Amino acid sequence: MAEIKEITRKLEEIHKKIKAEIPWEPVGPTPMPEMPDLRQWDMRLLKTYTPFYSPFCDLCCFCTYGKCDLTEGKRGACGIDIATQQARFILLACLIGCSAHAAHGGHILEFLIERHGSDKKVDLGTSIEVEAPNIRTVVGLKPETLGDLQIALEYVFKEIAHLLDSCHTGQEGSALDYESKALHASMLDHVGMEIADIAQIVGFDFPTSVADTPLVDMGWGAIDKSKPVILVSGHNPATSTVVIDYLREHNLEDQVEVCGLCCTALETTRYSDKAKIVGPLSRQLFFMRAGIADVIMTDEQCIRTDTPQEAAKVGSAVIACLDKAMYGLEDATEMDPDEIVRRMVDNKEQFAILDSPKAAEVAVRVAMAIAPQRKKGWVAEEEAIELAKKCTNCGMCEQVCPNLFSIGGGITEVAKGNFDLIRQQFLRCIGCGKCEEECPNNVPIFKIMQTAAGMETWKCRAGRGPVMDTEIRNVGAPLTLGTIPGVIALVGCSNYPDIDDVADMVDEFARRKYIVVLTGCAAMVAGMKKDKDGLTVYEKYPPDFDGGGVVNIGSCVSNAHISGAAIKIANIFAALPLRGNYEVMADYVLNRVGACGVAWGAMSQKAASIGTGFNRLGVPVVLGPHSSKYRRLFLSRKEEDDWKVMDARKREIVDTVEPAPEHLAYVCETKEKAMPMIAKLCIRRNDTPQGRAIKLNHYVSLYKKYIGAGLPEDIHLFVRRDADIPLVYKKEVRAYLQEIGWQPREPIGLPTLIGTYPTKVPVDAVIH
């Protein structure tokens, strides 16, 4: 009885917070879900997509009981086993990622509420009515003001604390439960990202309800180094937008160059099309060492922790603008700007300034003061040849290279006057600088590589924010029927096996009329390759969320608009209520929306939580080979796993046999393998025969193109009836099916996992 009272009290509190009395939709079964509320959904997913662990080390060194040896079935002193320890580590990574985005959202909200007030309306333009699909689905709240976003954020913060608590020594003892918690944290991440980006769009007037955003300049060559140059680096636009404001107010916008690295670059170009993108994270150290920036302003996440030291080497000034990364610098937030400028110019001091307008003023004044005295230039080829002569190609550099290649080969070629190899290597370089640190001959590798960095300029489309409701209405039917073969989301960091891979993937799938969406560093590097006509993918393909479109959604936090688009397909196109109705949304996406995420260069904890959040929503994610170091994948074992679904129309459980989608988190070793895998992971059980034939056509043709002759070895699992076989391969596929004794089977009318596991959600809830 007491328990029921407690549940009722809790629910009343939640209903109050989410303003349940406003009847825009009935409140579903899980508004503001806590850890156990979606556990059954997770367990159902994990039954088919079993966690696959690759421990990085044999030990646990979390507490002073240890180090504990966890090999050969041994448990730690606290009782933990190796699988559970990996899952705990994954949860921690996802929590760090989730916290980074949520705290970013919290800072932006605070900043914008101070500027505009908490009553500032959330208005994303005339083409977007479902403004916050993640918040609406998870929290159950329809945010109408910046103040409402704070309610959602408080919920995220509360859950983060509970989840982090579960990582303490002597808590959770099940790998599966830790995975459920990681899925929970990562779902919250999408809420946090959505809060951050909606606030940014509303507060900074970023583009919204528009597809054709400006094409902005990208690359070192785009930066006019004859002007004072301010480099903004990180993710939080509270700093960079204020710099632009200051320049506009003082009529200096054409006199000072503002450029950005990583997501802050993308955010800045959403604010000003005069801002330039230097490139992704992997270009950070190169650009800093080139000394082009007169002032470097750091904010948060993925900024090099040695920025002050590197900047000092080349005479760039540094201002740390956010409390998350203050580098031990003196806090000058309360200091008089004249005094700060004087000390930065005269004494070359670096400061933390946690007041954006003051930081902006100081940055501009310092840049203008020191730029004329600074010498900025690239290393000439002749000089590079001389520097390269110190290299003995001893191979020490390869030993520490995270991308596992020997730069020494390229350097020794430079010494002979040949720059071809080093230019190719530059595309594989993730820019960490470990090689130079390791070099016993002190070869200035980064300096030599400036000759390979290229002064070329490219075009990147400015991030456009959420997918419009009108676009969802147009593509809803073709996507769920399969006639648009899928949505491919290329997201995340820049630890690429080869930077060109991303542009190649975009081109391949856009040409095949998939919808290609991008965010973060992936969105930048997609534009860093030109075709034979000199066009980047942003110039070659339309910016619409439609078959054949290439859409830059925006920065890392804009990833929430991709998961949001999937939810909107269920809500707007299929008319399923989303409010506090996560399981129904995720079940719809898993079974009917042919979407696949590709985090080809994933490096960070944020990438871990973004990807895992997509997984809980039913979107599979393909990762690059190094991502095996995340320690965990979600894999099925094809025929041997449970592919049963409920046919909601007939109310019967059916064994579909088909692994669709086959995996939820998957590592591919090469681009060649990834291409057909991405196409395969867009197959869904509800595809019409026409849609399935289109999807299989791409799967087979990509397989033949990249893997070699013959049909994919598992093609029979995806052919339900003869009508599913693509016309072009009819004869070949039929012959193969006959050879292996394939039998036709009926497609499912309305496939759902609801009804196949214990849940409060009735099967009726998925019928639209």
Added chain:
Amino acid sequence: MVIPLHRVNIFTGTKSGIAIDSAQEYADLIHRAKRPLLVVGPLLLASLPDGKLLLEYALDIAKAAGIPICATAQTRGKIVESGVQPDSVYDVVEIVNALKGPDWQGVKKEGNHDLVIFFGIRSDLGNQSLSTLKHFAPHLKTMTLCKYYFPHANYSLPNFKKDAKWQEFLESLIANLKKGD
């Protein structure tokens, strides 16, 4: 203790692979296995300075010892071009996922493999995959033929500084495997 070449991946903890540079010893280990499997990766699509495709060594080893081949990534096409039909096609994480189930029947449906030989998989992914087997597949042993030391394998080659030495080892291994027929 042998330090792996790609030191970025060295932290294995307490249980590291045995480094063996004797082709005879490797051949004996392979001969002793009842159901070995050769997992072939895309690094074998490269050629050595003398022009010989690394994949040829893999195919020769498989042929000499009658080991079934699992083609990963895009290797299937080249293997077929060489006139060989791989016994199975999986990507590396898929074959490892299958191998870790003790009841899996193997690529020949004759029972799970007792020795899995990795050849041509990039070292970070290869080492992580070997770690999965080390921790979750106590029913089998693992071996590598790449020119670097893999700490998560049961048996690994040491780091070969020169390709010629590695080439010599591979040729000697093939000869020893043939001898054991």
